[in-house]
Amino acid sequence: MTGTAQTSPATTMISFARGAPSTDIVDVEGLKQAAVAAFDNDPAGVTGYGTAVGYVPLRKWIADKHGVPVDHVLVTNGSMQADAFLFDELATSGAAVITERPTYDRTLLGLRSRGADVHLVTLEEDGIAVEEVAALLDGGLEPTMAHVIPNFQNPAGYTLSLAKRHRLLELAREHDFVLFEDDPYVDIRFSGEPLPRMLELDGGPMSEHVVYASSFSKTVCPGVRVGYLVGPPAIIERIRVRATNTYIAPNMVAQAMVYEFMRGDRFPAALETVKTALAERVGLLDTALRTHLPQATFRRPEGGYFLWVSLPEDEGHDVARITAEAAARGVAIVPGTDFLLEGGENSFRLAYSAVQPSDVDEGVRRLAAAIEAARR
Structure with a gap:
């Protein structure tokens, strides 16, 4: 690429790419x-x-946390393994599946690799466009599952409103599909008021239309690779058979560590440390974007790891070129096209969880220079 800035060997890479603490x-x-x-x-x-x-002790701890019997719970090697097991059950070849637009790139990969008929629905600042979902259903679509990331969505950072949570449940009951509540970020809220899970709104232990997934990667650390599913016992039992045939059992050492950590006296302070750090970083990122990229639009999240940035569509931005120019200047981002089946050329995701506070402003300054270079 002609005219691309060359990164100095002394330039430290500032990464807004990886969603990890x-x-x-x-x-x-x-x-x-x-x-x-x-x-x-x-x-x-x-x-x-x-x-x-x-x-087994961690399984019971999770069941108690969500107020369900233990046969509603299965603990896995990370929440992506939980997703994969559920997709194997419900996102089979030709099965209609609804998900958000944009959504987590691994979700799209998992659904498409299984041959599912994926229907992406507009993601608004208060969550998935529920009346767009309703229109699809009224038009004859019969999905097996709707996948939603309700809190601090990846990649956008948006949170599903309470009204939309109730409406999605109404639609799931009326049209008899599974609402997959994929919720790994719920416990790292650093501002605003928490909202009830759709699992709870559907009756908790009596829930028939919600399968809930979460993870300890964000509250403990990613390296433990411990996630879980909560759902109707019939679905959990089918997935238990898949788990047995896949690995006999998940990692007992990691799960036992998580169990001891979660019930110990250090966890509350550890979680507060995470939330305080993320709040500081998103505040600095908000200020830096308004200073160096005033033309950009974004919504400051109330928790989680991610923020979605859009540039004016009428300026003809090419996010692939922006990403390359940014890398040449020592800053990493993820292009918006990764989270969509089409479109996203004027958008990108910024993860602030791993960026040191002292690097945030410099990272956005470099990014602004990359965007200007890409336009030229």
Whole structure:
């Protein structure tokens, strides 16, 4: 690419690309203590194969957290494994599936690789456009599943409003499809008021139309790779069979560590550290964007890791060129096209979770220079 700036060997890469926390906000000491406690308290359970439903004490802890019987819960190797198991059940070849536009790129990959008939519905600042969903259903679409990331959505950072949560449940009951509530970011809210889960609104232990997924990657650390599903026992049992045939049992050591950490006295302070750090970083990012990219539009999130930026459509932006120019200047972003089946050339996702506060302004300044270079 002619005219592209060359990164100096001394230039430190500033990455807004990866949705993961920086090590300084992870309670490493607390995790070390939790690991020791796990081996001390349950050496047989930690070192054995375990069961396909996951580490039994953690499974019960999750069931108690959500107010459901244990047979509604299955613990997996990360929430992406939970997603994959559910997709294997409901997103089979030709099955109609509704999801948000834009949505997590791995969700799109997982659905399309299984041959699902994917219908992307506009994502508004208060969540998926529910009346657009209703129009699809009234037009004859019979989905097996609707996938929604309700809190601090990846990639947009938007949160589904309470009214839309109720409306989605009405549609799921009326048209008899599974509402997949994919919710890994719910516990890292740093401003605003929390909203009830659709699992709870559908009756918790009596819920028939919601399968809920979450993860400990965002509240503990990504390296533990522990996620889970909560749903009707019949679906959970079918997925248990898949889990047995896939890996016999998930990682007992990691799940036992998570269990000890979550029930220990360090977790509340560790979670506050994460939320405080993310709040600071998103505030700095908000200021930097308004300073260096005043033409951009975005909504400041109330939690999570991500912020979605759109540039004016009439200026003919090419996000692939912007991404390349940004990388040449030592800043990494993810193009909006990664989260859509079509479109997104004027948009990109910024993850602020791993960026040090001192780097935020400089990163956005470099990005602004990259956008200007790409236009030329």
